[in-house]
Amino acid sequence: MNSTATVTLTRRSGYQFEIDFGLGTPALLSDEPPPLGQSQGPTPNHLLLAAVANCLSASLTFALSKFKQDPGTLRATARATVGRNEANRLRIQRIEVDIELERPGAAYEHLERILSQFEEFCTVSMSVRQGIPIDVRVRDADGQALKG
Template sequence: MRGQKERRFAVNLKHESGFRFISQASEDGRLHGNPYVSDEPDPVGEASGPATPALLGSAIGHCLSASLLEALRHAHVEVLGFETEVVAIVKPNEDGLPRIDGVDVQLRPTVKNRSAETKRCSGIFEKYCTVSSSLKKGIEIRVNVDWQLAE
């Protein structure tokens, strides 16, 4: 989204039951993808869909993955596969209320070999991630790139 003007991403949530919501993402009235379910885990919800910390983790992981993928493509590095694992850590704060204490992100791109280009991409991609760059001031986000070499 670099070099673009302001954009407004919307999500409309409709309460279904308990703590379960059906959400639909859009931008300027154009729907993005299919509706999706979110729910709270036990003991309050039924865990029928991802909980809010998992959705936040998904947004962070997707954005970082896309940023690294874009950097690698610009560097003409062939990516043969890509997996990402994100763990959002929720702990009680000083008032005993659950808060996101940090987020651990493991990016696992598969390439033919490590090179100067992969090293350079590792050093620059995070600054292009809109989501993690916006959240870092309030949440510690720990990112590790675990290069996988194709056999």
């Protein structure tokens, strides 16, 4: 089954763009930091990180729910390493995503199986990963590393 997703960007001024998701939701303003823009909204790098972290969080929520586990509050933090390529152009070289669960790992049933497969359901990260390495780590409420 193929589907499409569409967003429409309209330049407002400088490097500010209004992003219309076409879903009847409020538009989002993106911008670049100085000296190009005025930092009036997230940059494209931030939007990419948000998309990757959001998709991974949703996939983990789905996987936990599939095994009748209450996902509770999940917190994801995504970081990009930006550097110059061989042509001296800035590129995102790596993305790291840390996901924190609300409870200790022992409170979840089937957690090993869930953590071994949830990334495969994430359309965005699996697509981005074809060009940018993505490291995913999951920690529980006690800070114990459960994955990565």
